[in-house]
Structure formats: structure tokens, C-alpha cells
Amino acid sequence: MRVEDVSVSFGGVRALTEVNFEAPEGGICGVIGPNGAGKTTLFDVISGLRRPSGGRVSLQGQDLTGLSAVKRARNGVRRTFQRTQVFGRLTVAENVLAALEWPRQNFLGDLAAWPSRRTLERERGGRVDEVLALCGLTPLRDAYAAALPVGQRRLVELARALAGRPRLLLLDEPTSGLDADQVARLREVVTGLETTVLLVEHDMGFVMGVCDRLVVLDLGKVIAQGPPERIRQDPVVRAAYLG
Numbered sequence: 070m071r072v073e074d075v076s077v078s079f080g081g082v083r084a085l086t087e088v089n090f091e092a093p094e095g096g097i098c099g100v101i102g103p104n105g106a107g108k109t110t111l112f113d114v115i116s117g118l119r120r121p122s123g124g125r126v127s128l129q130g131q132d133l134t135g136l137s138a139v140k141r142a143r144n145g146v147r148r149t150f151q152r153t154q155v156f157g158r159l160t161v162a163e164n165v166l167a168a169l170e171w172p173r174q175n176f177l178g179d180l181a182a183w184p185s186r187r188t189l190e191r192e193r194g195g196r197v198d199e200v201l202a203l204c205g206l207t208p209l210r211d212a213y214a215a216a217l218p219v220g221q222r223r224l225v226e227l228a229r230a231l232a233g234r235p236r237l238l239l240l241d242e243p244t245s246g247l248d249a250d251q252v253a254r255l256r257e258v259v260t261g262l263e264t265t266v267l268l269v270e271h272d273m274g275f276v277m278g279v280c281d282r283l284v285v286l287d288l289g290k291v292i293a294q295g296p297p298e299r300i301r302q303d304p305v306v307r308a309a310y311l312g
């Protein structure tokens with residue numbers, strides 16, 4: 070995944086200024102920086118929720134810049150949010166099922182495609198079971214999402230994002246509200262994926278433990294990027310952020 074010369078302004082505030090970096094395919098790349106550095110804005114640009122005033126975003130050579138958020142999602146870009154977004158009135162299993170794409174329905178088409186639709190439904194049910202097990206949610210499959218504490222809702226959101234086997238997964242503060250066991254589960258899930266992961270996270274222990282690469286933002290600019298061990302020693306980063 071490549072971000073090239075991306076800039077975003079909100080009126081007079083430059084939230085991002087010519088941001089450039091590459092997240093290696095199949096790796097885990099952390100985006101860190103102090104509050105207001107531009108991390109969420111960057112995620113919004115990559116997922117298509119915000120149009121940059123300049124620059125490009127591409128995934129495996131495909132230019133995504135002109136695509137809507139929905140088209141990007143169909144092209145394998147999935148994300149979670151700082152404030153969890155799940156369907157409260159659906160169960161955990163229904164939440165994950167709803168995240169899988171269904172072909173358009175029409176009566177005659179359905180009739181003609183009936184056997185294959187049954188197969189498709191079975192496959193989708195299997196995928197839901199698989200993802201629930203991966204995220205440790207099987208015992209909660211019939212619970213309503215609204216009734217769950219924030220840590221479990223975050224895992225439901227993760228399961229939803231994983232359901233369609235994304236090519237790029239964006240996680241915005243995934244450990245926030247999770248207890249120690251849930252963080253351990255998250256770590257296992259994230260490090261076991263083959264997909265490219267980009268994560269914004271304030272928990273430095275988690276970031277340093279799972280990321281292959283870090284990008285450090287400060288006041289909308291990339292001030293450093295590289296492997297975590299190098300970033301930890303970088304005097305500019307220490308001054309701006311790590312202290």
C-alpha cells in the first residue's frame with residue numbers, strides 16, 4: 070500500500086502535508102504520533118471517507134484515489150473505527166454475516182440460481198463461524214451487539230472487518246477498551262494474518278510488539294519511518310513523542 074504526497078486541509082488547518090510512505094505487503098505497519106498529528110485523517114483518506122487536496126493512495130499497484138469508500142471496501146479495504154461501529158440490534162453472528170457481500174437479489178434470477186445460492190449461503194455461514202472462532206466470539210454469537218462491553222464490541226468490529234478477507238486492514242486504536250486477555254487475542258489474530266495491516270495505536274508496548282514498520286506523524290508530517298527498533302532510538306521521535 071502506498072501513500073504518495075497526500076495533503077489535507079481543514080480551512081486554515083493543514084491536517085496532513087505531503088505524506089509519503091509505503092506499507093509492505095502482508096506486513097503490519099503502525100502509524101503513531103501525538104494527539105492531533107493527523108492519524109485518523111490519514112485513515113479517512115486511505116479508506117475513502119475523505120478526499121485529499123492532493124496526492125495518491127494505491128494498493129498492490131491499483132490507484133484507489135478516485136474510488137468511493139464503498140468501492141474501496143469492495144476492493145478489499147476494510148477498517149475499524151476509534152468509536153466502534155457495530156449494528157447494536159443485530160446479534161454478533163448477524164453483524165459478521167452482514168459484513169459479507171451478497172449479490173443483488175431478484176426473484177427470477179434467484180430462482181435460476183437457486184442451487185448455487187444455497188451453496189453460497191452455506192459458505193457464508195462457514196466463514197462467519199471461522200471468523201467468530203478466530204476472534205474468540207463463538208460463545209457470544211447470539212448476543213446482541215448493543216449489550217456487549219466495549220472490548221467485545223471492538224472484537225465484533227474486527228470480525229466484521231476480517232469476514233471478507235481484506236487485502237488491506239486499517240485498525241484505529243484496536244486495543245482501546247480491551248482487557249489483557251482480549252489484547253493477547255488481538256495480537257494473535259493480527260500477527261497471524263497474511264493481509265497488509267495498518268494500525269493507529271497509543272499502546273506503545275502493543276505497537277512495538279506487533280509492527281514490522283512504523284510511520285511517525287507530527288503536526289501532519291512524517292517525521293520518521295522505519296523498523297520499530299530504529300524509531301525507538303530516533304532522537305527526533307523521542308523529542309516529539311516518546312519522551
Ligand SMILES: Nc1ncnc2c1ncn2[C@@H]1O[C@H](COP(=O)(O)OP(=O)(O)OP(=O)(O)O)[C@@H](O)[C@H]1O
Nearest residue numbers: 079082083084102103104105106107108109110111
Ligand atoms: N473535521 C475537521 N474539521 C476541522 N479540523 C479537523 C477535522 N478533523 C481533524 N481536524 C484537525 O486536523 C488535525 C489532525 O486531526 P486527526 O484527528 O487526524 O489527528 P489524530 O492524530 O488522529 O489525533 P488523535 O490521536 O487525538 O485521534 C487536528 O489539528 C484536528 O484538530
